[in-house]
Amino acid sequence: MKLIKVEHAYKIYKNGTTAVADLSVSIDKGEFVFVIGSTGSGKSTFIKMLYREEKPTNGSVIVGGIDVAKLRNSKVYKLRRKLGVVFQDYKLLPKLTVYENVAFALETLGLPNNEIRPKVLKAIDAVGLKEKTRNLPNQLSGGEQQRVAIARAIVNEPKLLICDEPTGNLDPETSKEIMAILDKINQESETTIIMATHDKELVNKMKKRVLVIEDGVLVSDTKKGSYKVHESIKNPKKKYS
Amino acid sequence: MKALRILRRSIRDSFKSIFRNFSLSMASILCTTITLILVAISLFLSYNVRQITKTLEHELTIVVYLSPETTEKQKIEIENDLKTMENVSEYKIKSKEEWKAEMKKENETLDTTLEYLTENPLLDSIIVTVDEVRNLHETTEKLKKYDFVESAEYGEGMVENILGVFDTISIGTMSIVIALVLVTAFLISNTIKLTILSRKTQIEIKRLVGASNIAIKLPFIFEGFILGIFGSIIPVLLSIYGYTILFNETGGYVFTRIITLVNPFPFVFQVSIILVIIGSIVGMIGSWLSVRKHLKI
Ligand SMILES: Nc1ncnc2c1ncn2[C@@H]1O[C@H](COP(=O)(O)OP(=O)(O)OP(=O)(O)O)[C@@H](O)[C@H]1O
Ligand SMILES: [Mg+2]
Numbered sequence: 001m002k003l004i005k006v007e008h009a010y011k012i013y014k015n016g017t018t019a020v021a022d023l024s025v026s027i028d029k030g031e032f033v034f035v036i037g038s039t040g041s042g043k044s045t046f047i048k049m050l051y052r053e054e055k056p057t058n059g060s061v062i063v064g065g066i067d068v069a070k071l072r073n074s075k076v077y078k079l080r081r082k083l084g085v086v087f088q089d090y091k092l093l094p095k096l097t098v099y100e101n102v103a104f105a106l107e108t109l110g111l112p113n114n115e116i117r118p119k120v121l122k123a124i125d126a127v128g129l130k131e132k133t134r135n136l137p138n139q140l141s142g143g144e145q146q147r148v149a150i151a152r153a154i155v156n157e158p159k160l161l162i163c164d165e166p167t168g169n170l171d172p173e174t175s176k177e178i179m180a181i182l183d184k185i186n187q188e189s190e191t192t193i194i195m196a197t198h199d200k201e202l203v204n205k206m207k208k209r210v211l212v213i214e215d216g217v218l219v220s221d222t223k224k225g226s227y228k229v230h231e232s233i234k235n236p237k238k239k240y241s
Numbered sequence: 242m243k244a245l246r247i248l249r250r251s252i253r254d255s256f257k258s259i260f261r262n263f264s265l266s267m268a269s270i271l272c273t274t275i276t277l278i279l280v281a282i283s284l285f286l287s288y289n290v291r292q293i294t295k296t297l298e299h300e301l302t303i304v305v306y307l308s309p310e311t312t313e314k315q316k317i318e319i320e321n322d323l324k325t326m327e328n329v330s331e332y333k334i335k336s337k338e339e340w341k342a343e344m345k346k347e348n349e350t351l352d353t354t355l356e357y358l359t360e361n362p363l364l365d366s367i368i369v370t371v372d373e374v375r376n377l378h379e380t381t382e383k384l385k386k387y388d389f390v391e392s393a394e395y396g397e398g399m400v401e402n403i404l405g406v407f408d409t410i411s412i413g414t415m416s417i418v419i420a421l422v423l424v425t426a427f428l429i430s431n432t433i434k435l436t437i438l439s440r441k442t443q444i445e446i447k448r449l450v451g452a453s454n455i456a457i458k459l460p461f462i463f464e465g466f467i468l469g470i471f472g473s474i475i476p477v478l479l480s481i482y483g484y485t486i487l488f489n490e491t492g493g494y495v496f497t498r499i500i501t502l503v504n505p506f507p508f509v510f511q512v513s514i515i516l517v518i519i520g521s522i523v524g525m526i527g528s529w530l531s532v533r534k535h536l537k538i
Contacts, residue, residue, distance in 0.1 A: 051449075080451030093443055105450035107250055110243040156450070
């Protein structure tokens with residue numbers, strides 16, 4: 001079953017920049033997909049359209065049965081509840097502990113405390129931070145902070161996990177740990193993961209599906225792909241289906 | 242249940258935020274307090290003025306003196322006119338004999354003087370009570386137009402002055418109150434703006450994890466509401482105790498026994514409810530303005 005179906009999507013920003021052009025791709029449930037491309041190529045823009053941070057200017061973007069292009073602002077939350085998002089800069093609340101940061105998501109959704117607790121502990125356990133539930137973010141390493149962010153993103157057991165350069169601020173060793181966690185989430189709970197990255201080594205090692213975007217255009221889509229952008233540009237549009 | 246939990250957590254967040262931005266919250270609360278104290282004063286003034294005006298309406302009369310040549314026919318004519326005349330609530334004939342008797346009772350010298358006179362020098366009169374004190378003058382003028390009316394009088398000047406002072410007081414307090422309400426709403430909206438800005442990440446995360454717009458906005462609206470309620474505490478206490486003490490100290494009278502103050506109970510409680518309502522509404526309007534402007538979601 002297709003979880004994501006993008007057809008001829010365009011994103012033209014108000015200042016006239018065409019960040020994504022005529023992008024079509026579909027992604028199955030449970031897939032792990034890398035999105036790579038040089039800086040400014042449109043990776044983040046593509047990802048932002050998936051969780052409706054940006055509205056596609058043209059074309060259709062359907063995520064989990066919701067037509068993102070037609071989704072009204074006041075209904076965006078319905079889409080957001082089906083997915084989790086992780087960023088390069090973690091976006092944790094500095095005055096809240098690890099536990100509170102993860103619980104925050106469920107609290108705002110109005111879950112009762114006795115349901116929140118087991119879910120939060122499970123998510124924290126899944127990212128291996130059981131020992132640090134009472135720590136504040138500034139008492140954690142970068143990798144640990146990113147793990148808190150991942151725990152928060154998966155605490156509501158979403159079908160889709162979107163990561164925009166989650167290892168961008170981390171050293172190679174820590175990046176590997178994060179990748180191991182994401183891989184485990186992908187395998188164990190069949191969560192679909194889409195991850196934009198610059199990290200050549202990671203992509204090459206993981207042997208997952210790779211989408212290459214250059215200048216807003218999807219130039220390559222390979223199963224068990226690797227980080228070979230330049231060749232794909234010379235030899236474009238090897239479409240995956 | 243779920244809505245209730247969101248509500249409860251919103252209220253908790255609002256309280257946290259108020260204490261986190263303590264000095265700013267205090268400024269908003271103080272401004273609300275001052276505004277509401279003035280609102281209270283203007284309420285007390287206007288209610289009492291209304292009561293006093295009502296009293297005056299019953300006490301103030303036009304005395305119409307009929308010339309000695311007035312015939313019985315003319316008396317019937319004016320009586321008939323008075324029955325249908327605008328602004329006349331009732332009238333009473335007071336003959337010169339009645340006047341004489343009254344004067345004799347009041348003053349001994351007059352008593353003996355009047356005894357010496359064989360002819361009663363006083364005039365027959367009609368005492369007219371009006372519906373609307375503000376139109377006292379017009380009605381008097383109308384009555385003066387009869388040929389056989391010697392004169393028509395009321396507490397000229399005094400009434401106009403009192404009513405004029407009352408009008409000035411209510412217009413003055415009203416405009417001050419409106420200006421202060423606006424300032425308060427603005428100050429509260431400013432407080433909420435800073436709260437919103439200081440919680441940018443929190444709002445972003447809430448949006449990201451799928452909180453509905455209402456769930457995101459609610460804590461800010463509550464914050465304004467709570468600021469307004471806090472601001473109304475002192476004015477409410479002042480109203481209840483202040484007015485009751487004033488009433489007891491003066492015995493409920495101002496200047497003369499004619500002008501009585503409105504009884505404090507349940508009056509002060511009605512005023513208190515109005516103050517709390519105004520405070521909370523101004524608070525919510527202030528935060529709503531800010532949410533609309535700075536929380537574009
Ligand atoms: N809000 C915006 N308004 C206008 N232009 C934008 C906006 N966001 C991004 N762009 C432009 O759109 C293009 C694609 O940007 P995007 O952030 O998607 O690239 P990216 O592939 O994520 O880059 P990086 O690898 O550096 O994160 C760039 O030219 C960028 O300048
Ligand atoms: Mg980017």
